[in-house]
Amino acid sequence: MFYSVQKKQITTYNRRTFFLFLLKLSLFTAVGWRIYNIQILDSSKYKTLSKKNQIDLEIIFPLRGKIFDRNSILIADNEKVYDVYLIPENTKSINNTLNTLSKFIDIDFANRRKIIQLTSKVKKFEKIKIFENISWSILEKIETNKYNLEGIFIAEDHLRIYPYKEVFSHLLGYISKPNQQELSLPFISKMPNLDIGKEGLEKSFNPLLVGKAGQREIEVNSTGRVIREISKVDSIQGKELHLSLDSRIQEYAVNLLKSYRAGSINVINIKNGEILCMASTPTYDPNKIIKKPNKEYWDSILSNSLSPLTNRSLQGLYSPGSTFKMIVAIAALKYGVISSESTHSCSGKIEFGDRLYHCWKTNGHGKMNVTNAITQSCDVFFYEVSKKLGIDKIAKVAEDFGLGQIFDISMPNQKKGIIPSKKWKKNTLGESWYAGETLISGIGQGFVLTSPFQLAVMTSIIASDGKIVEPTILKSKNINFKTNSKYLDEIKIVKKAMFNVVNVNKGTAFKSRLQDVKFSGKTGTSQVRSISLSERESDEFRKKKQEWKNRDHALFVGYIPYDDPQYAISVIIEHGGSGASTAAPIAKQVFNYIHKLNL
Template sequence: MFSLENENETFKIDARRRMILLGGLFASGTLIIGGQLFHLQVMNGGEYRDLAENNRISLQPIPALRGRILDRHGRILVENSPDFQLAVIPELTGDIKTFIKRIQPFIDMSPEKIDKVLRQAQRQRSFLPLMIQSRLTWAQVNQIESRIHTFPGASIQVQTTRSYPNGNTAAHLLGYLGEVNDKDNLQFSDIHFRSGDIVGKTGMERMFEMALRGKEGFREMEVNAVGRHIRELKRQPARPGPDLRLTIDVELQAEAERALSGLTGATVCLDPNNGEVLAMVSQPSYDPNQFIRGFSNDEWKQLVTDPKRPLINKAIQGQYPPGSTFKMVVALAALREGKIDAQTRHFCNGSVVKDNHTFNCWKSGGHGHIDVVAALEQSCDVFFYKVSEALGIDAIARQAKNMGLGEITGIGLEGEKPGLMPSRAWKKATYGHAWYPGETLITAIGQGAVLATPLQLACMISAVANGGRIFRPTFVPTSKDDIPPPTHLTSFSAAHLALVRKGLTAVLHGKSGTARQFKPEKVMAAGKTGTSQVVKHKREKSGKLIKESNELFKDHALFVAYAPLEDPRLAVSVVVEHGGHGSSTAAPIAKRIFDFYFDKYGTS
């Protein structure tokens, strides 16, 4: 018989079973969830925390355009040009080797370039752009663009690159760019360079790096854990560098380079009234665009091993005995010290003997009785030998220093050499020996230990042109009301200066002047030829020079000059390595420069 008590007992047992089952299921679920949480938070917590943190902000730089470089009339010397580049997204393109094989007929990649691209493809993520080829020509761009639909993931991108539209013209002056190194980081400590950044290495590109480079901008990007862009959050545009206007006249520069073409040496053209550099030439030269395009191993080896040193700016780094161009310094020193005057005459018979050594004049038969004006006109060595004996080396050194020799000009270009002006103290400190009287004689004609750069020689002749002021040469234009003070002020006596100028004018316009065949066509000029020995000359018993056949042993040819005589506007120095004689090699170059300049700009 069914009773209420039995029914109640059965219900209790069933309820107890359900509670146990539910409790077991709940406990199992709790254990599973707890285990997963332990795995995520404890075992892999660091990994997921890094992923979450990386899925945040990436600051991407926006490069600033470098400022252009212009000449004094606003003509472009350096600019930024479009660089057409072929890039692909590997995850869309597929196998890169196959892509390169298909695109090769249109872009002609070298085996070295292909290998470099394949290595880069292995190093980077497949969703990032891979650079295939830069500096594509218009023809290449057109060929690829017309077939772009057959190359998934490929695109033509446009970047900017530095361009030197005049090629080799003014290459040493303008300089070139290169990848940043430790030296750059030290010199430009205010710039926060990144690996691979480009910086000015030489010339104007380096001298004005801080101004030309502008200020880079940035993009604030949200990226995921593996670096894929999600969205742009903020953008700060880059600020381009300002244009830089120089004192250089690119047409005069180009003409001076043509005049020196095929030779080794340098030419400097200054405005003697303020030190502005109108042209600065060093030959042989190079194409700074090649530093942007890149060199092959053979090309670079040829450039750096060339014995004519095309990478050296000979205008500021070439140090040469000034030869007879130095005689104007000796003449001014002797006049100042009262050792000679306008009436002083010395007899030249072709040589002098000092301490059992014979010192020859370039003219073996001698010049006869000669004064300072004629000695400058005809470049008589014996006159200056005799003057220097009375004057002494230290007086010569003082005058040379006052005219900017023996120290850097302060032009601001890296690597400028100071030249050398010897003295008694210099020899004692350098060699530990006393100065010999014969050394004074050879110094007086610009030989021996004395050295000068073409830029220093241009400053020297400028001082004679402007009345004794040595300006720091500059590439930054100055106004008439803002001419910087001279770095040296040599107060020439008006009478002494007139005497030396008369001799320098006779060099070009006198009947016996050493450069009379190469006087300018449109203006009267004053100048001085110079020939500096590389090795000791060999002579016949009669005293006549034996012509040197080895090109490397030939004399250097020099010439310095200014024009017009009244109100000078252009001072020029020319040095031709192993050029022979200043009168026959260097003077014609200066004549060509003067003729071009005054034909173009007039004489007034």
């Protein structure tokens, strides 16, 4: 009995073991057959698939960051545009498609030939861009007739757009394809075709504005046709930029300047250094540079002798003329060359060395103290003062007031200008300083060269009683400036004089005074060429109409309100005549406009 059970058990074991082994074998046969199918029967199919399999990386370009003015008004935006593409393989006849398309969009013969040539060059499935930035009406027509337009499709793109056109051009600059050097910049490494800022703030804030590229992993076959998308990482738009500029003032200033061939207006908020306006003319429309074709426009810009690409506010250098007299006065008072009461008599000219130095008022101003000398802009007084002072002390004070330096305002290619000193002349020209040059420098002529923006900063520092105003182009709050208390007393005297310039009868800018709100300032007229003795003696030369390029530059610097200065301005009109007649009225208009804006 026991034996038979055991025997039965062993029989069951063996039989079932055998069956199980057979089962496993058959299952292995099944997978073996499957493998045979894949590796032998369908091998050729998979071999071609394997060759075709390739992964491409497509870069998704980020949208450029928008730029706003201080009141969040868009001044640089990205506009959706539509491009027309043709895919040769999707149409039976390219000619038929182009014929139909020509009903909606003008295709001239040359263009048509180019398209057809292109289609024979590229791969059949590749898309060819045939029109860029088409208008809405054309887009509408193409979309409604889509079914008749085999092989045509429309894709979206983005175009940088500057809604204020030429108003901000020097500040913002424009964007364009990077050049060979720029390709190595870290933020564009992956995107050689991305437009980047080439000038102005678009250039300095490139790393911020560019954003982050996204990417699409796509599988393509051996011929490059996209089979499918594998993964996608979206791009990240560049950061927004909020500027200190006020588009209303900027636009107003540019419009004022349009009455003249060339000039610059700069307005700074003295309290926090914010630049409200930095206008320079002639200007250009960056939209026209970006939109292709732009060759004609480029040529017109480059051939313009007034060089519209130059930002005169920062890159234009002018003799500051009489606007420099504040610096000389402060230096003279500081170094004890004069007191507030000491006087010099002006007879219209003084002799120094073997030369005559003339005052603008041929008949002379008579007895002048420093306040009157600034108010009436007496040249002789300043000749006398600078003669005693010496150039190096003037230079020292000029630098303390922001002249001869560039500012940390993210604007590329600023010019330093020249604040001459003995050392400077020795170093750059290799010559020693002549005393006569000090006299000329004392009235802001000769070697002295400043940019209009430097003059605005200088005015801000004077107006704020020596606060070292650090200008900024970005909207900012609560900037605590250091104060240079060295010149407190001197500044007080000069500010009084600047008030008189505008608000007393004899002041050079008396005609430009405002009734509602009083401002202070200083006119300047900088000579472009020296006036010969014969001309001077003819006594008629100032009234005579001169050739434009020989006329004096007209300057004005000032601040408003006179008692609690809020805004500083500098105005330069190239070859505009005299500061009193041309620049001061412009400053008045701008101040009036700002006052009415009630910021």
